[in-house]
Amino acid sequence: xxxxxxxxxxxxxxxxxxxxxxxxxxxxxxxxxxxxxxxxxxxxxxxxxxxxxxxxxxxxxxxxxxxxxxxxxxxxxxxxxxxxxxxxxxxxxxxxxxxxxxxxxxxxxxxxxxxxxxxxxxxxxxxxxxxxxxxxxxxxxxxxxxxxxxxxxxxxxxxxxxxxxxxxxxxxxxxxxxxxxxxxxxxxxxxxxxxxxxxxxxxxxxxxxxxxxxxxxxxxxxxxxxxxxxxxxxxxxxxxxxxxxxxxxxxxxxxxxxx
Amino acid sequence: xxxxxxxxxxxxxxxxxxxxxxxxxxxxxxxxxxxxxxxxxxxxxxxxxxxxxxxxxxxxxxxxxxxxxxxxxxxxxxxxxxxxxxxxxxxxxxxxxxxxxxxxxxxxxxxxxxxxxxxxxxxxxxxxxxxxxxxxxxxxxxxxxxxxxxxxxxxxxxxxxxxxxxxxxxxxxxxxxxxxxxxxxxxxxxxxxxxxxxxxxxxxxxxxxxxxxxxxxxxxxxxxxxxxxxxxxxxxxxxxxxxxxxxxxxxxxxxxxx
Ligand SMILES: Nc1ncnc2c1ncn2[C@@H]1O[C@H](COP(=O)(O)OP(=O)(O)OP(=O)(O)O)[C@@H](O)[C@H]1O
Ligand SMILES: [Mg+2]
Numbered sequence: 001x002x003x004x005x006x007x008x009x010x011x012x013x014x015x016x017x018x019x020x021x022x023x024x025x026x027x028x029x030x031x032x033x034x035x036x037x038x039x040x041x042x043x044x045x046x047x048x049x050x051x052x053x054x055x056x057x058x059x060x061x062x063x064x065x066x067x068x069x070x071x072x073x074x075x076x077x078x079x080x081x082x083x084x085x086x087x088x089x090x091x092x093x094x095x096x097x098x099x100x101x102x103x104x105x106x107x108x109x110x111x112x113x114x115x116x117x118x119x120x121x122x123x124x125x126x127x128x129x130x131x132x133x134x135x136x137x138x139x140x141x142x143x144x145x146x147x148x149x150x151x152x153x154x155x156x157x158x159x160x161x162x163x164x165x166x167x168x169x170x171x172x173x174x175x176x177x178x179x180x181x182x183x184x185x186x187x188x189x190x191x192x193x194x195x196x197x198x199x200x201x202x203x204x205x206x207x208x209x210x211x212x213x214x215x216x217x218x219x220x221x222x223x224x225x226x227x228x229x230x231x232x233x234x235x236x237x238x239x240x241x242x243x244x245x246x247x248x249x250x251x252x253x254x255x256x257x258x259x
Numbered sequence: 260x261x262x263x264x265x266x267x268x269x270x271x272x273x274x275x276x277x278x279x280x281x282x283x284x285x286x287x288x289x290x291x292x293x294x295x296x297x298x299x300x301x302x303x304x305x306x307x308x309x310x311x312x313x314x315x316x317x318x319x320x321x322x323x324x325x326x327x328x329x330x331x332x333x334x335x336x337x338x339x340x341x342x343x344x345x346x347x348x349x350x351x352x353x354x355x356x357x358x359x360x361x362x363x364x365x366x367x368x369x370x371x372x373x374x375x376x377x378x379x380x381x382x383x384x385x386x387x388x389x390x391x392x393x394x395x396x397x398x399x400x401x402x403x404x405x406x407x408x409x410x411x412x413x414x415x416x417x418x419x420x421x422x423x424x425x426x427x428x429x430x431x432x433x434x435x436x437x438x439x440x441x442x443x444x445x446x447x448x449x450x451x452x453x454x455x456x457x458x459x460x461x462x463x464x465x466x467x468x469x470x471x472x473x474x475x476x477x478x479x480x481x482x483x484x485x486x487x488x489x490x491x492x493x494x495x496x497x498x499x500x501x502x503x504x505x506x507x508x509x510x511x512x513x514x515x516x517x
Contacts, residue, residue, distance in 0.1 A: 055388050079394045086392075093389030095381075107393045155393075 012061035023219035039216030086161035092152040101136030126154040305408035321420035325427025346447030349428040363467035378479025379492040406472035413468030459517025
């Protein structure tokens with residue numbers, strides 16, 4: 001295995017009952033780069049993220065995170081491994097019995113020795129970064145879907161993890177906030193060298209962010225740079241891209257988009 | 260015949276597997292009790308929650324049960340001209356039997372079901388997975404404080420139930436039916452011994468608290484991540500815990516004679 005890859009999936013098989021989600025899937029996520037995971041609804045994007053996080057074990061195959069094979073780790077070792085990872089869940093997964101502030105502060109309270117004042121400052125800084133200043137006192141149920149997702153992102157990045165896994169960070173956001181979150185993710189990647197794995201249906205921002213695109217199709221992964229995939233002859237990739245870009249001015253000639 | 264045997268065998272294996280999982284779950288809770296961090300803040304919060312949820316219903320039911328006991332006891336005892344023992348009858352039944360059992364059943368219905376529902380909905384909304392991703396063990400952070408709160412609160416609520424029931428019995432027996440107040444209290448005091456009756460009620464309520472705490476958190480923790488899963492965890496908790504309480508009540512009474 002190469003040190004350049006932060007996360008590696010090898011020969012993954014997974015089925016839920018009779019439904020085969022992955023058939024011998026191979027995929028690598030390079031260190032310090034943003035990979036965007038695409039694919040139709042139900043293609044297995046969220047499930048793949050759960051595999052990388054050790055929340056789910058594959059039926060067969062290896063999952064290697066930062067050089068460590070995690071499919072055979074004990075729960076206790078998984079907790080140690082997860083200190084490297086920040087994860088944004090598709091539904092946010094904020095604790096609904098706590099305020100937004102308490103939620104974002106929780107990883108710091110648990111795993112750092114910061115003083116209360118430092119924690120306050122750090123949490124407020126992250127909330128501002130995701131465009132939610134002065135929401136710390138609210139309960140999660142008082143937030144809209146998009147606000148909830150952004151608060152959850154603040155929680156995922158508050159400890160500056162090496163690896164950031166984001167499930168649909170853009171869905172349900174207005175164009176301004178899509179730009180804001182996109183800029184934030186890119187900035188984190190540039191400044192701290194975070195390895196990022198992002199699932200998204202939002203093609204324009206995916207193309208702008210990604211150094212690697214991963215298409216989940218028919219239980220396998222088609223991997224390439226945005227440029228390569230836009231020029232791809234694979235009919236399944238083309239079909240997906242054309243459906244995504246249909247009717248968007250400037251996107252008709254798909255291969256030219258990446259410029 | 261063969262197939263019936265096979266079904267029986269399958270059921271037995273399933274039951275054993277279930278009990279095995281539950282034992283592992285209880286082991287995890289035990290481990291988290293002795294291993295730092297100790298989450299006092301969360302324990303206090305949960306204890307407060309369980310207590311506040313159950314307070315009104317326990318006091319009200321206590322007074323009512325005491326009143327009924329006073330009435331029934333009086334009617335029976337007057338037949339033998341023994342209404343002077345009313346305090347003893349009310350006191351002993353309450354302390355040894357009705358107090359711990361009623362309290363546990365009430366707390367199960369009120370706080371136990373709420374506890375299971377809360378954890379189960381945390382499963383459905385991925386809140387527990389969210390904790391795992393922050394390297395926080397949900398059994399340490401969520402389950403253990405809740406289960407322990409049950410054990411702490413049960414004896415307190417039991418004492419409260421018994422207190423209100425004494426009072427209910429007093430109101431009916433003394434104020435309404437005319438038993439002498441001094442006799443009521445003295446016969447109650449004389450009948451109840453510390454090492455047998457009080458220790459017994461304490462033992463029962465602690466055991467029941469443990470059972471309700473474990474069953475409620477286990478059912479919530481292992482719930483299917485759907486709304487049907489949440490409701491199954493809730494009703495399952497009430498049914499399983501109630502039956503288990505009654506069975507253990509018999510076992511404790513038979514073994515220790517309290
Ligand atoms: N716990 C589960 N039990 C059974 N089937 C599951 C489970 N989790 C996922 N699946 C199935 O696995 C497939 C992949 O699900 P997944 O949630 O990963 O899709 P997705 O690509 O994230 O879709 P979306 O874009 O809608 O979020 C789906 O067909 C789903 O039915
Ligand atoms: Mg998904």
